[in-house]
Amino acid sequence: MSAVPAAPAVDFLGVANRTLADLAQRVGLPSWWIGRTEGPDQVILAVTDPLFGLTPGDALSWADTHCRRVVEDGVDPVLAGLSSVPVSLAPRAVGRELGAVSLITVPLTGPDGTVLATLCGVGGGNGAHLHDLVPSVRLQGDLLGALLAAELELTERSRAAERSAQSEHADEVTGVAPPETWQTALIAEEARAARHAAPVSLVLIELPDLVDVNRRLGFTAGDGLLHRTASTVGARLRSGDLLARIAGDRFGVLLPGSGLEGSRAFVERIRTALAADGVSVRIGAATRDRAQGLLATWARAEDAIAADTASRVTSTPPPPARTTSGSDSTLDALLDLARRQIGAEFAFISTLEGDRRYIRNAVSPFPTSLTPGTDVTGRRSLCDRVLSDDAALVATDTSAPEFEAHRDHLLREGSYVGIPLHRRDGSLYGTLCTVSRAPDHSLRPRDAEILRAVTGAVMELVEEEDRSRRARRGKLARLDDLDAAGGPVVVYQPVVDLATGEAVGVEALSRFPHGTPTPDRWFADATEVGCGEELELSALDNALHGLPVLPGFLALNLSPATITTPGLLRRLERLPLDRIVLEITEHSAVADYASLLSTLEPLRRRGLRIAVDDTGAGYASLSHVLAILPDFIKLDISLVRDIDTDTSRRALAAGLVTFASATDALIIAEGIETAEELSVLRELGVQLGQGYHLARPAALSASS
Structure with missing residues (x-):
């Protein structure tokens, strides 16, 4: 390499x-x-x-x-x-x-x-x-x-590809990069930093207890400590960062794009996370000095680690808690903190929905039947007693006769601490509970206070997440109703030759039920809930009904993500591509230009043409233009508005006309609403246009 x-x-x-x-x-x-x-x-x-x-x-x-x-x-x-x-x-x-x-x-x-x-x-x-x-x-x-x-x-992207290739030569104990990869990466990042004046930081992490753990507990325990450290640090890296084992008891982290403040924040996150996992470390960090380069930065990080005092927690790290909620969320972290403070094996939140009760979140380092979404309605539980009494309960031994009526034998409760949870309006939400399988006679009422101490933060997170879930369900319900009604209604706006006044094509525009969000919000919401492709293809299918009777080309708005999907390609296979223009929207950024361009290239050879929307409005459109070299460059409405009275807009439009001419593209001016705007655009050499001054969007029956 x-x-x-x-x-x-x-x-x-x-x-x-x-x-x-x-x-x-x-x-x-x-x-x-x-x-x-x-x-x-x-x-x-x-x-x-x-x-x-x-x-x-x-x-x-x-x-x-x-x-x-x-x-x-x-x-x-x-x-x-x-x-x-x-x-x-x-x-x-x-x-x-x-x-x-x-x-x-x-x-x-x-x-x-x-x-x-x-x-x-x-x-x-x-x-x-x-x-x-x-x-x-x-x-x-x-x-x-x-x-x-x-x-x-x-x-x-090049850096990410390097990281992927480097992962094939991983350290066999930790699964991270070996020392030779670290040194190679430093040289590569030095070249990039010099070219782009980009900050780079290095963080070194040393395990001062490793030798002692190996001696007292054996090398298997030492390997476990190394692996736990690598996993904890690796989970907090970005795709372009690099984690390497650069010595027996030492890791190095390369942070491209991170300066002094970024490296400090990273170090604090790592200290906190490793301490929570029971790992004692010394950490040294340094940020690249332009005059000295990254090899000198490495030396300064070595000096810093020598001066650092290890954050000592324990020499025999306990097993990390395993969330059964499917994510390492802040809420789960709070639950696990409460669990460890009390010394319990399980912690969970249950929630009331009508007359039913469900497990909402659960954390434990051990297997458990308490998984999120589990319906525990009618299942005997001490949580029922907490809910009925609306009061905290501490049970040091759940086998005592007073708890028998509520004891959950499937969970094998031995000891229990639980408190009720209330919404901001005071209504009962559910319970926050910790459980161990064995009795714990050290439990006291103060342990319920530990749970109460995190209640405010827990409910803040719970209610925010629940609001997001309700919003998601609302968006999905609107999309279901739209689909049942046949999808978006399509209207067509002519694209006019500004020299002759004749329509040379039309753009298909989606319209949604009155009183609902705007079209761009509909598409954004659909993407947010994972239905963006389905909505775009539904709109496209409805738009294609007009192709046989409409003049010239048909412009279809699609996001970069949908353009590369099999669903679109199957539809394009049966169309006369010389009459189709794909107008790339900006509902989402282009994640992979190489994939987009490779998808479009054979279609363009068959006659498909490409338009880039909103040119002149900012970075994204200019980036599209440079990467894609489209057949049509759509001049954003913000540049067309008042172009007859604004010299700066005229100057920008003139520059884009020159650029389009040099790349064999045609300019389409959007939003032409006055005769004066039309006159100036003609003078500047803009070939095509849309807008209310030329023709309003209309349904198929009125357009054909």
Whole structure:
């Protein structure tokens, strides 16, 4: 395996350098750079700079830059006619006579609007022309931001693929990566960090009790301690992180993308989790220093672990509690905490639903019949006594005659502590109980107080989860009713040739019952409850009824996830693909462009065309455009609205028209509502359009 990652498929730096050179010539500012924040610094990724001598890898103080004020304070992107250079550049301007100085800064944003980097230009002069050029520079920034985000995404995929390959060479005791994989990964991450000015942290975890456990209890116990540690730490890693056993009693954790604060938070989570599992550890952490690299970071982490004092809990870790709720939820963690405080074997929550009682959550390190969803109505239990008395109950020995009427023989209760649970409105919800199979004469009323101590947090979580479950059931019920009614109603909106006024195709739009959520909410809700594909395909089936009688192409809205499903491919097999346009929606992000593109490629060869929606509205659409190179680029309604009176909208639209021409795509302007907007769009060279000014959506009978 190569230690250095291959060059990314998206060459952001190559495009960035060409763009900076073009901006220097076109805008009139000679110095341009792209920088990313790394700790307190803005690190230069790409630069063309005859004025200050900046080179890639140089750093400016982020706090002192105009870039920071634009990003964090929302100030004007242009500073024109300054009498001196900004503070961040002042040390580099010594001996240089610039006269008046002007700057322009725009952010490069990622998929969720996060600022990934900033594009900055500096030069002499009064900068009177710069405000007019801001829309053009923003467009360049948006395209560069999409490229950078795409490269970072591909880098993350490459890292995940490496982790998958590394798992094939795991340490036989712990199942994690061996030392040689650790060293290879450090070299690879050093190259990535230098390219992207990305933070990286290392965490070392040492087991100071391992030798003693091996000596006293044997190597099987020692191997169990190692395995438990690896499992606990591994469960808290992200897909791109790496856990390796780098020495007999030591693990290393590589955290790409985590800086100082992120590594500190990780260390605290690990300390807490390992302590809960009864594992004594020493931990050392360090974050990559740009000037020294990751091998030096490893050495600093070694120094930190030597200075750390082990968090001592026990030398013979108890078996971890096993949740029977199907997840390691915060609620289950609270239950297990209460169980261990009391010293019980089982802990569970039961809930009343009408006249029936069910097990809601249960935790235990031992097999138990108390699984979530179990109907315990009519089954004798001390919980019934807690519910009927609405009072706490502590039973040190459930075989005593006073408990016989309620003793659960299937559960083999020997001792029991239980309290009633109440909702915020005071109504009875159920019980919180702990049980052991043997009598426990150490139990006292104070043990019920332990359960009461967590009641507030338990009920907060319970009621929030129950609200979510009710909301889910409501969404599923609406979807069932919609399906029974035949699915979404479809209307068709013509796509018009702006030069001739003739309809060249239609877009199918879904409509839902009056008084219910908007269409985008319907699709989002369906995706949330696992029915997104079914709803989209139902809408598609209804839309296809109009294909034989409608003019031109039929545009169908589908999410990236549904496009790659067998259900869609089966439907497309029987269609004239030269009349079909798939319009990729943004109900969900593209998780895997490679899979999407490989699915579309043979279909496009057969005539299928692709449209990307909402272009100009943000990262995601530009990312789609660059990755997919669609046949149609749909100009977002936010750019079309008032384009006749807004010069910045015109500038952005003009840039997209130029880009579309260079990639052999057609522009479709959405939401044209006035003659003035239509006139400007024609002047800009936009070929196609939709909107109420041209034609309203209509049902099939009115459209055919």
